[in-house]
Amino acid sequence: xxxxxxxxxxxxxxxxxxxxxxxxxxxxxxxxxxxxxxxxxxxxxxxxxxxxxxxxxxxxxxxxxxxxxxxxxxxxxxxxxxxxxxxxxxxxxxxxxxxxxxxxxxxxxxxxxx
Amino acid sequence: xxxxxxxxxxxxxxxxxxxxxxxxxxxxxxxxxxxxxxxxxxxxxxxxxxxxxxxxxxxxxxxxxxxxxxxxxxxxxxxxxxxxxxxxxxxxxxxxxxxxxxxxxxxxxxxxxxx
Numbered sequence: 187x188x189x190x191x192x193x194x195x196x197x198x199x200x201x202x203x204x205x206x207x208x209x210x211x212x213x214x215x216x217x218x219x220x221x222x223x224x225x226x227x228x229x230x231x232x233x234x235x236x237x238x239x240x241x242x243x244x245x246x247x248x249x250x251x252x253x254x255x256x257x258x259x260x261x262x263x264x265x266x267x268x269x270x271x272x273x274x275x276x277x278x279x280x281x282x283x284x285x286x287x288x289x290x291x292x293x294x295x296x297x298x299x300x
Numbered sequence: 301x302x303x304x305x306x307x308x309x310x311x312x313x314x315x316x317x318x319x320x321x322x323x324x325x326x327x328x329x330x331x332x333x334x335x336x337x338x339x340x341x342x343x344x345x346x347x348x349x350x351x352x353x354x355x356x357x358x359x360x361x362x363x364x365x366x367x368x369x370x371x372x373x374x375x376x377x378x379x380x381x382x383x384x385x386x387x388x389x390x391x392x393x394x395x396x397x398x399x400x401x402x403x404x405x406x407x408x409x410x411x412x413x414x415x
Contacts, residue, residue, distance in 0.1 A: 218402050229302065229390050229406030230343070275343065279402055286331060286394060287356050288404060290343040 189213045190278050192291035200299050205263040207294050209276035212257065216278035220288070221250060221261045224273045233274075234261070266298045303327065304407035306391050312413045318379040321410045325372055325393030331355070332374040333394070333404060334366055338387040349374055381414045388412075 191210045199205045207221075217238040222230035236243040236250045236259070243250050249262045263270055273295050277288040303326035313319055325332050334346040345358035349368035360366075363381075368374045378385060388411050392404040 220402065222406075227408075229304070229392075229408050231302070232403050232405060235403060277343075281402075286333070286402060286404065287345045287348060287358060288333070288335075288343075288392075289345070292342045 187212075188292075189216075190276060190289050190291040192274075192276060192294050194294050195292070196295040196297070198297045198299065199266050201268055202265045205261075205266045205270065205296055205298065207261040207263075207274050207276075207296065209259045209261075209291050210257060211259075211278050213278070213280065213289075214257070215280040216289075217281045218279040219250070219252060219259050220277045220279075221248075222275045222277060222290075223270075224275060224293070230275060263296075266296075268298045268300050271296055271298050302405040302407065304391060304393050304405055306389075306407035306410050308410060309408065310411050310413075312415065313381060314415055315381055315383060317381050317414075318377065319381065319412065321376040321378070321389050321391075321412075323374045323376070323391030323393075323407060325374070325391075326405055329393035329395060329405075330372065331394045331404075332368055332372070333392040334374070334376050335390045335392065335406075336387050337390060337409075338384075343390070346376070378412070383414050386412055386414045 220235040221233040224230045252259045273293045276291045305324045330351045346360045348356040366376045388409045390409045392406045394404045
């Protein structure tokens with residue numbers, strides 16, 4: 187049962203353009219969402235998060251949007267840079283019961299072309 | 301550098317053997333989490349410890365066990381290893397009391413190969 191889904195295995199964009207990575211979830215008890223970036227041979231690196239009481243959170247070039255009614259979140263990267271090329275994972279937490287257990291999506295490979 | 305350290309980086313062993321993976325959390329972090337990343341399953345939560353006590357359990361096999369020691373480092377023990385246990389094993393830690401526990405910081409992982 188895949189509670190967090192990233193339906194696009196890969197995304198390719200030009201440097202300077204916007205990258206939009208999408209994530210859907212099915213568990214309505216999730217109340218906190220995170221995005222992680224992962225390079226090969228390294229552990230995931232925390233990027234940005236959002237609480238379910240908000241619908242947007244911004245940090246520099248990264249913005250996460252949350253649409254609770256659609257159970258959908260997205261990560262926008264503007265402008266995209268070649269160094270952003272990595273695997274991006276969205277993750278969710280049910281803060282009421284799971285004490286911080288992260289449920290991850292399958293990941294989206296982002297390639298930013300110079 | 302997340303501040304979370306894991307040893308060893310690579311481990312190659314045979315079926316039926318037992319191995320121990322070690323994790324040191326970031327300074328001040330009380331929570332330690334273990335995750336398994338395999339090709340077909342993605343990143344899966346295994347178990348969480350908070351200040352030495354088991355807090356939450358995922359789909360961790362009975363052949364696997366973990367503990368967190370008084371100095372807060374953690375060990376993940378994998379026994380009766382099978383080919384399917386080959387995977388990347390990540391440890392993560394999260395903030396001390398009063399800080400958000402939600403942002404977990406991951407170590408570089410241990411790549412386990414079972415032959």
